[in-house]
Amino acid sequence: MKIIEANAGPLTNFEVLDFLRAKGASKDPTRVLAKVAQSEYKIYDYLVNTAACDQTRENVNEFLEKCKRHDLAKAEVLNILNIRPTAAVEIFPIIEKCEDRFPDEEIEEIVELVKKTLSPPPAKPATEGVTPANEETAALTNEKDGETSQSQNKNENGEQMDMS
Structure with a gap:
């Protein structure tokens, strides 16, 4: 990719993401394979979770x-x-x-x-960041106004328990 005219105008998120992909940015966990700066990876990580990723x-x-x-x-x-x-x-x-x-x-x-x-933005998972190990903790923090949620009223086998 060659810059023909510097500062010719603003870029869309898609164009920025396309440029970073052309430089080699990806979801590589080590992030040492491409010549992409750490700040560019932060931008890449943000843009892959927006509508620009599927355009x-x-x-x-x-x-x-x-x-x-x-x-x-x-x-x-x-x-x-x-x-x-x-x-x-x-x-x-x-x-x-x-x-x-x-x-x-x-x-x-x-x-x-x-x-x-335009393609729709990527769907965000409802239980983002919740793993089986901390699922019970997440359920406890989701209490509203002192009421116990349905997910908290289940025993280890997943059976519904009467908490009244």
């Missing part, structure tokens, strides 16, 4: 081509690509004076365009 250059180009008819600013398009809003309520903070500039139908059209052309 392709074709999807991004298709979105850019189809969104031209909506008269969006470059920064607004960039933010839509990076955030990938899936509801109209998520569009309003991204687009300046959204209510004044676009009717509700056009906002919904933009959301549908995002859903159709």
